[in-house]
Amino acid sequence: MGKRKQKKADQFDSSDADSVSSSSTAFSELTLAQETERVDSQEFSLGNYLDALYEKRGSTREKALIGLLSAFEGAVLLDFIESRCITLLHQYLNSIKRGSATEVCLAARAIGFLSITAGNGDNTHEIMEDSMPSLSRALISGPDAVRISVLDCLAIITFVGSNNWEETETVMKIMWEIIHPKSLSKAGTIIKPSSAVLVGALSAWSFLLTTLHGWRIDLDMWTEMISFLCNLLENGERAVRIAAGETIAVIFEIVVAGKLSSLTSDLGSTEDIRGKPKWFIYLLSLKEKIMLLVSNLSMEAGGKGIDKKCLNMQRDTFQKIYDYLKEGDQPMTSLKLSKKQGVLTTSTWTELIQLNFLKHFLGSGFLKHAQDNDFLHDVFDLKPDAENGLSASQKRIFRSSGDRERTVVLNKDRRMGQIRKGAIMSVDEE
Incomplete structure (x- = not known):
């Protein structure tokens, strides 16, 4: 039976x-x-x-x-x-x-x-x-x-x-002419951009600045730019102030701390400035003015009818800028992409500006491109998803193959554990 x-x-x-x-x-x-x-x-x-x-x-x-x-x-x-x-x-x-x-x-x-x-x-x-x-x-x-x-x-x-940098610089000059127009119109007045265009130009310009590598040092140019941006911090439009502040942070990270480091000592100290070149003293005074403005903007009081979300964004941004200029603390951010690729993290102003601009441009497509686009993998040093580009049936085969490999490893570990356990029991019996 x-x-x-x-x-x-x-x-x-x-x-x-x-x-x-x-x-x-x-x-x-x-x-x-x-x-x-x-x-x-x-x-x-x-x-x-x-x-x-x-x-x-x-x-x-x-x-x-x-x-x-x-x-x-x-x-x-x-x-x-x-x-x-x-x-x-x-x-x-x-x-x-x-x-x-x-x-x-x-x-x-x-x-x-x-x-x-x-x-x-x-x-x-x-x-x-x-x-x-x-x-x-x-x-x-x-x-x-x-x-x-x-x-x-x-x-x-x-x-x-x-x-190359020359090509990038040419485009940045076009953008800077919008940010800081110097030419006069036929009527004899300077044509100023609207606040929205100014914010767009500042964001685009600072985004390209993050690619800065080799260049000729023009101290007058950079101090003039920082001075102009410093004045924008006093602009009535909150979005303009935020864009100008982020641009200043990138300039100090890349240009002042990076490219001018061989020409400067400590910009955080006012001691022993005698004998320093005029541009250094001017840059030091600019930094002091910027820090005062940034500190005030990070603590700006609210009021009736003020957009609280935008105000909080301003406070948060300028607190990060103040911490960086004062103590050298970098802005830390993280963004979850997927289970396999994990989290995209930024730890410098350069990375943060790049992330924010690409998120702004790609919109709803950012997450998909961050997961599957090789170019973004290179920009943010991301590990590509092994299933990228596979069809649904190919993904199932890939996953089942991975499951089999994991099973083999687990079985091997289990057997080794049993062998070790048996060896210990044998010793105890002796």
């Missing part, structure tokens, strides 16, 4: 295994087919968006740009742009040349996404070079929304595509 039951059980196990295997195979094939269909459907949609960029109707091109931006936010589309990168670029530039303000803003952001998706290489340098003339014209003549979008785009394509 026992044997008959065993036989019945064996028969059941065999058929059950075949059934499970068959179901598993069918499920895998179905999933693979669905995954292929999804990829093909996305490729079809992206192709339609690209075709629509050739249309004469502006509203049609705008809808196509919105569709493309949504796709580029949701995934790192390297395969799609591999043979279409320059084609996409030229259509985006065409939208900037002849489109409405809305279309220009969308196209500028699309160029930035194209560059950051392509990453380092010849294509991104070509994107930067080919885009500069059209973007520069739009920056001069466009409304505020256009100018802000173009500033963001210029910052991104230069950050990704610049081959």
